[in-house]
Amino acid sequence: MKLAVAIPCYKVRAQILGVIAAIPPSVQRIYVVDDCCPQESGKLVQDQCTDPRVRVIFHEQNQGVGGAVRTGYRAALEEDMHIVVKVDGDGQMDPALIPHFTRAIERGKADYTKGNRFYRPESLKGMPPIRLFGNAALSFVNKLSTGYWSIMDPTNGYTAIHTAVLRELPLHKLEQRYFFESDMLYHLNTMRAVVHDVPMDSVYADEESSLRVSKVLPEFLVKHINRFFKRYVYLYLLRDFNLGSLYSLLGLLLCAVGVLFGGWQWWRSSMTGLPASSGTVMVAALPLIIGIQFLIAFLHHDVERVPTEPLSLDLTDVETGASANPIER
Incomplete structure (x- = not known):
C-alpha cells in the first residue's frame, strides 16, 4: 500500500x-x-x-x-x-x-x-x-x-x-x-x-x-x-429508529414529567404552606427515577454500537x- x-x-x-x-x-x-x-x-x-x-x-x-x-x-x-x-x-x-x-x-x-x-x-x-x-x-x-x-x-x-x-x-x-x-x-x-x-x-x-x-x-x-x-438525531431518529431511540425518548419524557410535576407541587406547597403528601412525592419521584434508568440504558446501548x-x-x-x-x- x-x-x-x-x-x-x-x-x-x-x-x-x-x-x-x-x-x-x-x-x-x-x-x-x-x-x-x-x-x-x-x-x-x-x-x-x-x-x-x-x-x-x-x-x-x-x-x-x-x-x-x-x-x-x-x-x-x-x-x-x-x-x-x-x-x-x-x-x-x-x-x-x-x-x-x-x-x-x-x-x-x-x-x-x-x-x-x-x-x-x-x-x-x-x-x-x-x-x-x-x-x-x-x-x-x-x-x-x-x-x-x-x-x-x-x-x-x-x-x-x-x-x-x-x-x-x-x-x-x-x-x-x-x-x-x-x-x-x-x-x-x-x-x-x-x-x-x-x-x-x-x-x-x-x-x-x-x-x-x-x-x-x-x-x-x-x-x-x-x-x-x-x-443523536441522525443515527437514532433519521437513519434508524431502534431500542436506543426508544430508551432515550421515554427517558426524556419521564424525566420531564417528574421534574414538571415535582416543580409544580413544590411551588404549590410553598404558596399554601402545606407539605406535600408522601404519595405526591412518590408520583413526582417515580417517573424521574425510571426516566434516569432509561437514559442509562440508552448510554449502554450507544456504547455497544461502537463500529467494529x-x-x-x-x-x-x-x-x-x-x-x-x-x-x-
Missing part, C-alpha cells in the same frame, strides 16, 4: 527539517503544507530539503491546522495514495511510530488510527498539568459527542486514515482549527468507521504552541454538545488496492 505523510507547518522552522529526515523510507510521499507560516517554513524546505518524496504546498492565507491537513488529504487523493498519516512539524510526534499507526489499517482492522498519550502512566511524563486536565476533561465529553466510547485523548493529532474512507468524508465541512481532530471523529462515527487508539508518549521540547486550553475548553464543550445532538467492521474492506478492492468508489464528495 502506498503511504503518504501530511505535515502542516506553522512556526516550525527550527524543527521541520528534522521531522522530514526522520520519516521512514516506507513512506512514498510527504506533503509539507505551509499554512502561511510567518517563518517561511515551506520555503526553507524547498531550499534545503533534497528528499525527492517531498512536495511543498503553500497557503496564501492561514487556514489553521485542520485546513492544512485537508490540503494534504486532497493532495494524497489526487496522487492515489492508500493511507495518509498526519504528523505535526513541531517535533512532538516521533515519525518512527508511523508503522504502528498504519499497521491496523493495512491489516484491515481499522479505518482510522490516532495516538493516545493516556495509555500508559509513563507516557504522561512531561505533559503540562493544564494540558493533562484539559485533555482528560475533553476525553469524556468526546465519548458522548462522537460515540467512540473506547477512545481517549481526542485532541491528539497523530493520525492515519485509509483513503477509501477519506474519499467518503465531506472534507469541506470539517473544522479548520483545533477542533479538527474531534470533528473528524464525529464524522467518522456517522459513517460507522472503525477507529483504533495507538499508544504513544507525549513529547514537549522547545516548540511554540498557540493553543490555550483555558480559551478553547469552553468552545470545545459547546461544539461537543452540538455534535452529540446532531449525531472496517468500512475500507467494503470500499476498497483488496486485491488491486483500487477504490471501489473514486468519487470524492
